[in-house]
Amino acid sequence: MIVFLIKRLANAVLVMLAVALLAFLIFRFAGDPVELMANEQMSQADRIELREKLGLNDSFLTQYGRFVVNAARGDFGISYRNGQDVMTLIAERFPATMELALVATILSLLIGIPLGVVTAIHRGRWYSEGLQFVSIIGVSLPSFVVGILLILVFAVTLGLVPAFGRGDVVQLGWWSTGLLTASGRASLLLPSLALALYQITLVMRLVRAEMMEVLRSDFVKFARARGVPRRRIYFRHALRNCLMPVVTMTAMNFGSLIAFALITETVFQWPGMGMLFIQAVTFLDMPVMAGYLCIVSFIFVTLNTLVDIAYAVIDPRLRDATR
Amino acid sequence: MTEHLSSAVLDVRGLCVEFPGRHGTVSALSDVSLSIRPGEILGVVGESGAGKSMTGLAVQGLLEPPGRISGGEVWLAGRRIDQLDDKEMQQVRGRQIGAIFQDPLTSLNPLFTIGAQLVETIRLHLKLSKADAKARAIQLLKEVGIPAPEARYDHYPHQFSGGMRQRVVIALALAAEPKLIIADEPTTALDVSIQAQITSLLRRLCDDHGTAVMLVTHDMGVIAETADRVAVMYAGRLVEIGPVGDVLKNARHPYTRGLMASIPALGRRVERLNQIDGSMPRLNAIPTGCAFNPRCPEAGPRCRKDRPEPAPVGSGVSACWLNAGGVL
Ligand SMILES: Nc1ncnc2c1ncn2[C@@H]1O[C@H](COP(=O)(O)OP(=O)(O)OP(=O)(O)O)[C@@H](O)[C@H]1O
Ligand code: SF4
Ligand SMILES: [Mg+2]
Numbered sequence: 274m275i276v277f278l279i280k281r282l283a284n285a286v287l288v289m290l291a292v293a294l295l296a297f298l299i300f301r302f303a304g305d306p307v308e309l310m311a312n313e314q315m316s317q318a319d320r321i322e323l324r325e326k327l328g329l330n331d332s333f334l335t336q337y338g339r340f341v342v343n344a345a346r347g348d349f350g351i352s353y354r355n356g357q358d359v360m361t362l363i364a365e366r367f368p369a370t371m372e373l374a375l376v377a378t379i380l381s382l383l384i385g386i387p388l389g390v391v392t393a394i395h396r397g398r399w400y401s402e403g404l405q406f407v408s409i410i411g412v413s414l415p416s417f418v419v420g421i422l423l424i425l426v427f428a429v430t431l432g433l434v435p436a437f438g439r440g441d442v443v444q445l446g447w448w449s450t451g452l453l454t455a456s457g458r459a460s461l462l463l464p465s466l467a468l469a470l471y472q473i474t475l476v477m478r479l480v481r482a483e484m485m486e487v488l489r490s491d492f493v494k495f496a497r498a499r500g501v502p503r504r505r506i507y508f509r510h511a512l513r514n515c516l517m518p519v520v521t522m523t524a525m526n527f528g529s530l531i532a533f534a535l536i537t538e539t540v541f542q543w544p545g546m547g548m549l550f551i552q553a554v555t556f557l558d559m560p561v562m563a564g565y566l567c568i569v570s571f572i573f574v575t576l577n578t579l580v581d582i583a584y585a586v587i588d589p590r591l592r593d594a595t596r
Numbered sequence: 597m598t599e600h601l602s603s604a605v606l607d608v609r610g611l612c613v614e615f616p617g618r619h620g621t622v623s624a625l626s627d628v629s630l631s632i633r634p635g636e637i638l639g640v641v642g643e644s645g646a647g648k649s650m651t652g653l654a655v656q657g658l659l660e661p662p663g664r665i666s667g668g669e670v671w672l673a674g675r676r677i678d679q680l681d682d683k684e685m686q687q688v689r690g691r692q693i694g695a696i697f698q699d700p701l702t703s704l705n706p707l708f709t710i711g712a713q714l715v716e717t718i719r720l721h722l723k724l725s726k727a728d729a730k731a732r733a734i735q736l737l738k739e740v741g742i743p744a745p746e747a748r749y750d751h752y753p754h755q756f757s758g759g760m761r762q763r764v765v766i767a768l769a770l771a772a773e774p775k776l777i778i779a780d781e782p783t784t785a786l787d788v789s790i791q792a793q794i795t796s797l798l799r800r801l802c803d804d805h806g807t808a809v810m811l812v813t814h815d816m817g818v819i820a821e822t823a824d825r826v827a828v829m830y831a832g833r834l835v836e837i838g839p840v841g842d843v844l845k846n847a848r849h850p851y852t853r854g855l856m857a858s859i860p861a862l863g864r865r866v867e868r869l870n871q872i873d874g875s876m877p878r879l880n881a882i883p884t885g886c887a888f889n890p891r892c893p894e895a896g897p898r899c900r901k902d903r904p905e906p907a908p909v910g911s912g913v914s915a916c917w918l919n920a921g922g923v924l
Contacts, residue, residue: 490702491697491699491702491703492702492703492704492705492706494658494697495695495697495703495704495765496705497658497689498656498658498689498690498693498695498697499689499690499695499716499717499720499771500686500687500688500689500690500691500717500720500721500772501686501690501716501717501720502683502686502720503682503686510705510708513707514705514706514707
């Protein structure tokens with residue numbers, strides 16, 4: 274177990290170092306930092322001094338090492354655009370993205386699981402096949418199209434919910450939440466649905482496949498032979514045996530939800546990390562881009578590692594196999 | 597006739613089961629009739645695919661669609677049950693018919709304690725409080741010979757050995773004091789050394805509770821030791837049924853005689869009954885006349901033309917022209 278833990282953690286660190294390298298390359302070589310920082314009046318001497326101060330004349334490895342050490346401390350430098358600390362900028366935007374991804378995850382479970390169960394139990398009926406078909410469309414529709422369609426129908430035509438923005442937010446320490454105000458919750462609805470749609474279809478298809486598998490198992494047949502009512506078999510005996518893979522997938526996919534939120538945030542003008550990133554790209558704000566890349570990757574890698582470790586703790590066979 | 601039948605716990609009359617399929621309908625059971633009296637153990641034997649499990653499933657109303665009962669009747673304690681809907685059958689399954697499956701490793705839900713599964717079954721069928729149901733569950737565990745039942749009550753299936761799990765399954769089958777238990781190869785998946793323990797436990801419990809048992813098995817040794825009567829099946833039909841002593845010593849049907857010849861010595865166990873030359877026909881390729889005729893050493897012209905119906909012979913029933921006017 275210890276060996277497995279060490280291996281898994283080493284793996285995660287390696288991935289993060291690779292990401293940091295990529296972020297560093299963007300920061301250092303996609304345009305000259307001094308040119309991007311400097312303003313018109315700066316003299317040549319000032320520029321050389323700045324170059325020296327930033328350590329840009331050191332060897333590649335030294336610079337990369339310094340970048341990694343700083344990044345590990347949460348220091349990504351200051352934004353070229355407004356001179357603010359990059360980490361502070363991201364921390365400001367972090368709650369918005371987090372709430373969006375969390376609500377999308379909850380939606381995907383609340384909608385995906387029952388749909389999966391229903392389509393598994395009533396397979397062959399027209400509505401199950403219909404849902405299966407719709408889910409294929411759901412998987413293949415780009416999320417910005419979904420977002421625009423949702424805005425058109427629910428915000429523009431029906432006027433039920435706001436089309437963009439976060440509504441009113443309440444500050445809880447450094448965390449700003451939209452969940453405590455009516456307008457905040459209403460604003461959250463469309464973007465989280467747009468973001469969740471793909472995940473809903475994934476959950477539904479996974480639950481359906483797992484359910485069909487479990488319903489064929491002996492213990493389900495034996496439960497029937499004991500006189501357990503169908504509904505109870507479906508929702509108590511069978512569904513519970515399907516939840517492990519669903520939880521795993523949900524945890525694993527949370528990272529990609531945050532990454533995909535970039536598109537949704539742009540469509541809905543959602544003031545999250547994704548929007549921050551897009552703005553950074555348009556302004557060639559390299560430190561912000563590098564910071565975003567590192568933070569999102571960090572969330573991604575951490576979740577995957579945790580899920581892997583949790584799995585090994587829970588399933589003794591897996592633990593033995595990876596020893 | 598009616599007099600005798602009404603005293604039976606289970607009375608299956610002319611049962612037919614068919615599976616409609618793309619290439620036409622196959623009949624998995626045709627004209628199966630058998631009855632079991634209270635406290636009696638009926639052994640059911642026959643080669644793999646003969647329809648033994650199918651008979652048990654049809655009685656419990658557990659046929660997998662599109663399989664369905666296409667003819668005949670099933671009576672349980674004087675009540676016809678083959679036409680009940682699934683809701684009504686839920687009250688029969690577990691309550692009046694207990695079930696034991698082949699593989700105890702997969703019969704129990706891995707995510708629930710055995711106590712939870714026992715209490716679930718008990719409370720589905722008997723009006724007992726949670727505490728009373730738990731007390732009954734522990735009592736049942738004690739009865740099936742699980743040591744320290746109070747402590748074991750909270751354990752999960754994977755914490756038990758195969759033999760112990762099958763004891764739990766037996767406790768589940770007995771949970772609501774059913775009149776009939778259908779045990780489909782209850783010892784096949786178990787270690788040889790504990791098979792005898794499980795069969796004798798089953799025998800003893802059913803004697804104590806007056807429960808009738810339909811015991812499906814490949815093991816003629818088990819039949820000889822535990823069954824009162826034995827039914828022999830072949831290609832979805834019943835070929836012979838009678839008291840176990842008579843059938844073992846003096847079988848009427850050539851197929852049964854072939855089966856008996858395949859037992860090395862009474863009491864020793866064989867895995868498969870495969871001493872008879874040839875193999876059982878597939879259900880969609882059953883020969884006309886007697887289904888057994890291509891393999892029967894005594895077959896005559898009549899056997900290839902007409903199908904022999906099950907008819908009373910001596911103390912039992914046999915479906916063979918030898919017992920009904922000759923094979924010519
Ligand atoms: N879904 C189905 N469609 C068509 N035929 C089926 C189906 N399920 C089972 N059968 C057939 O029904 C027959 C009876 O099967 P059954 O399981 O009752 O045999 P068995 O006597 O219990 O054999 P075993 O000793 O292997 O358990 C088999 O020949 C099988 O091919
Ligand atoms: S009816 Fe004929 S073929 Fe069938 S078992 Fe009897 S003798 Fe053999
Ligand atoms: Mg079988």
